[in-house]
Amino acid sequence: MITLExxxxxxxxxxxxxxxxxxxxxxxxxxxxNAAFWxxxxxxxxxxxxxxxxxxxxxxxxxxxIGGCGFLGRGQSAEIDxxxxxxxxxxxxxxxxxxxxIIPATALLGTLLLKNATVAGAALVDPKQxxxxxxxxxxxxxxxxxxxxxxxxxxxxxxxxxxxxxxxxWAAVLPQMLxxxxxxxxxxxxxxxxxxxxxxxxxxxxxxxxxxxxxVGMAAFTAVxxxxxxxxxxxxxxxxxxxxxxxxxxxxxxxxxxxxxxGFCGTLVxxxxxxxxxxxxxxxxLDRNAVIRAQLPTATLLLPVNIILMSLLVFTxxxxx
Numbered sequence: 001m002i003t004l005e006x007x008x009x010x011x012x013x014x015x016x017x018x019x020x021x022x023x024x025x026x027x028x029x030x031x032x033x034n035a036a037f038w039x040x041x042x043x044x045x046x047x048x049x050x051x052x053x054x055x056x057x058x059x060x061x062x063x064x065x066i067g068g069c070g071f072l073g074r075g076q077s078a079e080i081d082x083x084x085x086x087x088x089x090x091x092x093x094x095x096x097x098x099x100x101x102i103i104p105a106t107a108l109l110g111t112l113l114l115k116n117a118t119v120a121g122a123a124l125v126d127p128k129q130x131x132x133x134x135x136x137x138x139x140x141x142x143x144x145x146x147x148x149x150x151x152x153x154x155x156x157x158x159x160x161x162x163x164x165x166x167x168x169x170w171a172a173v174l175p176q177m178l179x180x181x182x183x184x185x186x187x188x189x190x191x192x193x194x195x196x197x198x199x200x201x202x203x204x205x206x207x208x209x210x211x212x213x214x215x216v217g218m219a220a221f222t223a224v225x226x227x228x229x230x231x232x233x234x235x236x237x238x239x240x241x242x243x244x245x246x247x248x249x250x251x252x253x254x255x256x257x258x259x260x261x262x263g264f265c266g267t268l269v270x271x272x273x274x275x276x277x278x279x280x281x282x283x284x285x286l287d288r289n290a291v292i293r294a295q296l297p298t299a300t301l302l303l304p305v306n307i308i309l310m311s312l313l314v315f316t317x318x319x320x321x
Contacts, residue, residue, distance in 0.1 A: 002125045005049060007136040012045030018162045021155075025075040033071030034166060037063060041173060060177075067170030074166045088150070099146040103138035110134025167282050171274035178226040178272060185230070191237025198239060207248045208311050214239045215307045218259050219266035219299075226272025228263030235259070250314040258310040265303040268295040 019039035025031045044059045066072065089096065111131045117124040125133050143157060165172055185191075194217070204210050214235060221231035240259060244250040267273045269292055277291045 001123050002133055004126060004129045004132060007129075007133060008045045008049065010136060010140070012042045012047075014158075014161065015039075015042035015045060017158045018042075018165060021158060021162050022075075022166070028073045028075030028166075030071055030073030031075065033066055034073060037066045037072055037170070038165070040066070063170075063173060067173075072166075072169050074169075092150075099142040099149075102142040102145060103135065106138030106141055107131065107135040110137055164283065168279050169282065171278045171282070174226065174272065174274040174278075178230055181225055181230060183230075185225075186233045186237075191234045193238075194234060195238035195242060204239075204243055207244075207250075207315055210239060210243045210248065211310045211314065212307050214244060214255070214259060215262035215303065215310060218263040219303055222263040222266030222273075223270040224272065226267070226270055226274065228260055228267055231263050231266070232256075232260060244314060248315060251317045254310065254314045254317060258306050258314070262303060262306045262310075265299040265306070268292070268299040 015038045019035045019037075019042055022028065022031050022034035022038060025034075028034060040059050040062045044056060044063075048056050048059070110125075111134050114125050114134060115127050115130045147157065198204060198213060198217075202209065202213055204213065217235045217239060218228065218231055221234055222228045225231050236256070236259065240255050241252070244255050245252050267276060271278055271289070271292065277295075278288065280286075281288055281291050
């Protein structure tokens, strides 16, 4: 059976290749920092399931030290120059998007078709991880199609992957770090602590005030964590379920959906949401905060709209209507 561990191995091999290529890149003054960073990340994927929590913590600490101390840099890939890129793009046109479109198509089809697939009576893939496995399968298929079609030298895909990941830098691992932080917060009872503080210092006897605290809290925690899915269990445990749903009889589905939209307002304005706000700026050589500045007006207007919508809908269609 194909499990999530298979995906980890594929990713680990890729990052290990990036580490080796980084160490050999003499155009990067900080090549050994890059090699160490991607090598530690490769080790976490390849061996993380087998070395225990303490060793994984050491690996993560190493990643933080290397990234936080500025030991990462960027070199110059010499595998394909700009003129060759332009000529290839003009020759192939929009067909170059075919490998990229294979990835989501395979992820969708795999999610729909592989969940119940069996071989000799045994499940082909882990049903709990079928979407992630299908996504990884799509990446492998897209890479194979691109290589067979464009016929690059064997090292070119790895060098180009390294060039992109070096442009992103340490921010590439930030989403995983923040997702882990959300899980830690939930296990540590941060939601209960926030709820206790909220009830002590904020008058939560009015439904509108409760809704405002919930929505603003979702945006604020998302801005801190960089992930609305990590903020959701904290604020829902603190305010959403005990007050909006249980005390005032609000509709939990409406609370959850508009609450997530409120969290996304925080996503729009925080550098912690690196995959949305920092990575595009890095890849396009924009100012680091260019994406955030462009999204700030939308977030500023959307948050009060979410508060008004939840106030109008969550109790109207709640259990006590």
